[in-house]
Amino acid sequence: MYPVEINVQENLTSRNDDQNVLMDRFLYEYVKEDNIVTFKSCVQKHSPDKLVTPSGNSLLHVAVSYGSDKIAAYLAEEFPSLITSRNDQEDTILHVAAREGRLSNTIKTLVGSNPSLVRLENRKGNIPLHDAVIRGNKEAVAWLVCKDPGAAFYNNNTQKSPLYLAVESGHKNGILDDLLNIEASSGALQKGKSPVHAAIEQRNKDILEKIGKAKPELLGFKDEGLGNSLHYASSMGYLDGARFLLQKFPDGANERDQEGNYPIHLACKNDSVDLVKELMKVFPYPKEFLNAKGQNILHVAAENGQGKVVRHILKQDQKLIEPLLNGIDEDGNTPLHLATQSGQSNAAFALVRDTRVERSIVNNANKTPYDIAEEQSKIAVNQYEKTDEMLAEERKQFDSKNNTPADGTQDKAVDPKKQDKKKPSKDYKLLDYYGAMTTLSILHFHARPKKSLQQPFSSSQGKPPRKEETKSRIENLLVVAVLVAGVTFSGAIQLPQLKNISNSNEHHHDFNITSTVFHNNTAFDSPTGSSLLDGYLCLDVWALNTSVVAAIILLWTNLNDVKFAPFVVWFSSLMVGGAIYMMCLAFFFAVSIALGGSDYGVLAIIIIVVGVVFFLAQTLLYIQWILPPSVNQILEGMLSYYVYFLSFLFLFYSWRWLPDKLSELKRGRTSNERNSG
Template identity: 85%
Template sequence: MESLSTQSISTQVKSNFHITLYSTEMLSILFKQRSIQLLQTHLFFSFSFAMYPVEINIQANLIPTNEDQNVMMDRFLYEYVMKDNIVTFKSCVERHLPDKLVTPSGNSLLHVAVGYGSDKITTYLAAEFPSLITSRNDQEDTILHVAARVGKVSHTIKTLVGSNPSLVKLENRKGNIPLHDAVIKGHKEVVAWLVCKDPGAAYCNNKTHKSPLYLAVESGNKNDILDDLLNIEASFGALQKGKSPVHAAIEQRNIGILKKIGDQKPELLSFHDKELGNALHYASSMGYVEAVKFLLQNFPDGANERDEEGNYPIHIACKIDSVDLVKEYMKVFPYPNEFLNAQAQNILHVAAENGQGKVVRHILKLDKKLIKPLLNAMDEDGNTPLHLATQSGQSESAFPLVRDRRVERSIVNNKNKTPYDIAEDQSKIAVEQYEKTAEMLAEDRKQFDSNNNTPADGNLHKAVDPKKQDKKKAPSRDYKLLDYYGAMTTLSILYFHARPKKPLFEHFQNAQGKPPRKEETKSRIENLLVIAVLVAGVTFSGAIQLPQLKSISNSNDQNHHDTNITSTAFHNNNTASDSPTGSSLVDGYLCLDVLALNTSVVAAIILLWTNLNDVKFAPFVIWFSSLMVGGAIYMMCLAFFFAVSIALGGSDYGVLAIIIIVVGGVFFVAQTLLYIQWILPPSVNQILEGILSYHVYYLSFLFLFYSWRWLTDKLSELKSGRASSGSNSG
């Protein structure tokens, strides 16, 4: 054993029973930690198994101790507490300072005793060491927190709480009082006892603003704890500052709990949440129709309250495109023109701005007297519902509005803009944003924020009144990336239904060809060169495959004649080169392949030639090379059609041949129409693009719009059919 210098340990054992003392490592660790009490405890446990007294004499003056410093609890002592072995525990504790012994998590001996339900040791410690009653662990848990979590409140604990009533309201690091922990664990008896001691504890909020009542609802009324909490009589003062239990029931979509709260504590239905609004606001945002019906019957005043954003619950229903919710509100409050939010917007404004087409179409079908004040009403900025739908690029809501004859299409807002003017402006912004990189967009956002948050130079030293600041200049509201497809589609819709009548020649006056930049020109040359080389390679390999095509044609003709079991079968066994049809197909394939090969090669040479000449000729060279490359691709597709015809010629796949010919013909026409754009100069192409783009976006929108409506209608019919069949079978 390692020498302990000035320290000496003398042990007297009154028996012949020999026990090996601690190892050198254990003793060195204990002395390094300067913990004499812990050393005495370990030595005592090592000898106590023989039930003989052990005397340990240490020169304490050489090792200074600190009675205020906690000591780690020995595992043997921990086991005695766990087994509620009071006899051995007392004999061990008499030689130590139990109020200084803790576990790694900071639990005292009393915490451990309560956690294991060791009633004897709990009673002993509470009587002998009363300072442990209010001790806390690292999480600031008291012994009552531990008892609430384990669900065991002994007679001793009840007595301690009776003499120390503050234990019921003490919070841990999470802000939980013991009642929070009891509700979370679902210990009904403990909850009932704690509520009896302090009924107001049910409404105390923790650091997440949740009360025990809220947690009981959130857990789905586990073990019927909610019933006990609803039966108490106490002030709701603290509860109003936290989260509402009604909102928790709505979030859980538990109509049973919601009705239970409405029956026993109807006052809770009127509680507000700072972010979620009242119960009707939250139920509407969740699309919870059943809850809205119940709340409209038991809390109708909630429909007349605004949330933090200034919206009524019916506005929230319009935002989420719930026709069912709008119908429920209209049953109780059949005057929608009276519901204006903080921006003086009615329900049609809100539905149109958020692109909720189903709600817009439903509102347009209401009684004429009800919706007449809504159609062309202006908000505080002078915007009608059509203005807002156009400004947000919401094509699904703009389409039914602009097609309704009762909607004024040329009305102007406070900025003297018609809906079509706004659509044009938004489309230009969308195009600019689409052409910019992410770095440029981030720089624009940064400049916008600085312009809106920094005062002018002349007003740098003036105090700014926050009440007089223009809330409309909030960066999050004004600056946002636009949906390119939505903006262009909305413009196309208004182009056909709300465009001011203009002569056709204005398109040719306004459309001026913009020459590409130097970087774009270089990129186009490189891309065209790659395509030209690829076409040349494909057509070259196609020419190599020509002998195989001839052999395929010969075999097809041979098989065709073999099936004719007539006397002239051998006489008509000719090759494909002798057959007029086969020879024409092969010749056509060869001509197209050669033309495509040479055209692509010439285009590649011209593109390489641009690197040796003046850059001013590059735009014309790009157009001419594009014409040649496009022609080569066009001829290559035709050559493929001839190759397929050769492969199928004389075969028995008559239906397949017909299908391929029909499909090939359709695509041939489409390719021809598309190839025309390659022939025209860039300036003419831009003019055609400006004219035809409206039709392309409009037709695509009509296809998606009506197909989606048809699909949703069919799904709703199937759903209602299943529901009716289920009710009939029941």
């Protein structure tokens, strides 16, 4: 067979449904079996360059995929247009050969005559070398690289080169060595995804070392959106990879990514304490690392709530970190400002307890950290009370005010310079309610400005509930009132039966233990038992009638002006709460009657003590029901600081502080063992 050379650029044929016809299965089988004699006799009845499979593969595609070398040579010589034919996925015969690993002498000869086949792309943007690497065909990879060494750095539609895919596959079949040992310069890889980033993502130090030895220039390659290799290792907290890169590519620590951050900023954002330590060993001047916003590493750690990193930085030498503690960014914010603004209570707690941190510095908006905490807590409460529909509408209004459509696209007619000026300083986002409230509570105790005691009582507290909220409260209270009425009614109608049982000696075994105790100890006949019974009946009847009245009042609201609903809800809540309170007291009386003359002295004492404790707790809680809503809101505002602060301390010391201390003790013990050994 003689070499067949055609003009690839002018003869790129693809499937045309109007001209092509599907090949019959007999012809397909002849090609598959490489039966050249039968194939020639059969193919003369057709037009071979028009026959395709349902996937658009030509006869030559099928021959190459099955390694039918005789038929492939015949078709290439007799019908040269098939050499550049493409299927539905825009695959050429070289794509098929590379993918199937069938680089016969015929294919090699065709490629030698038509070298442009090596760089033709399919629908995915893959050249044949991409497909060979994906399928792990080492022989095909080695041959294709020899034909075109620069193809190893060619990017497909996903911006991945064959070299990147080889790293991503984990050095399968030794393909990575073949690609790294080529003589072509990696300067051809001007954009796209970096192979070094792929190795970092897999945390594969062996591949990193291979790349550093064979192609060290790749270590400094910048991936779009991810920065250089040291940026990416720092963002992932990959300590071993970062150590290696600091040795081979130390200049990467002095470069900024697209967002204007240095690698040490990304390490702080990722809460990688060990990585921050490593970077500060190599570059012990953290005050020199300011990102595009003028923020130092403490700013970044505080804003992202990385308490471990914040505490580690605060423990460093005074001269080293003094410029960081109260440093201000371009908006005039200190690290404490940013921790407060983001609702990062863990970081705010570490900063505000450090006496070196100034708590009353004002930013460019003339706000202290405590002012920001109050503002953020109000926003968080407001968002918490809104429905999803209301929040979506608020988001649309925010985007329209800042001339930014809700889908994130921009109007092409808008001047880019004007668009940058109108761009908001920060995007709309939902605040963490618990984080905002705990941060405010922390600053309330550590950074609150002095205020008079009358101020909480002089300020207006809260807003009246919405109509839907009031209606929901009425329905819930009505259900509780009816349940209380039913329980108290049931308790009242059973007492006469119990009293009759206590006066009779028959059938006492048919009743529960309470009835038996009543009978055996004649609890109803003793003066004490009679007094307890009277108290029980009084409380039960009182609870029954109170709950019924509350239910009637709640039903009455449906027939009157809705303006009275908030007052009715408060008054009904008072009555329902009182009914529940009296039910608990009635139960205490019933238990006292049951245990009055029994031999269970210890059990009786325990029940009485528990009852007294809960009685006091219920009394304190019931006070809130008695007070008007406006007073309740004031007390709630004053006490909420303590509630959130205590809950934060519990979580902090049990979930965050204690594990850190245990790990420090473990590391100290390990180092002592090494020193002693």
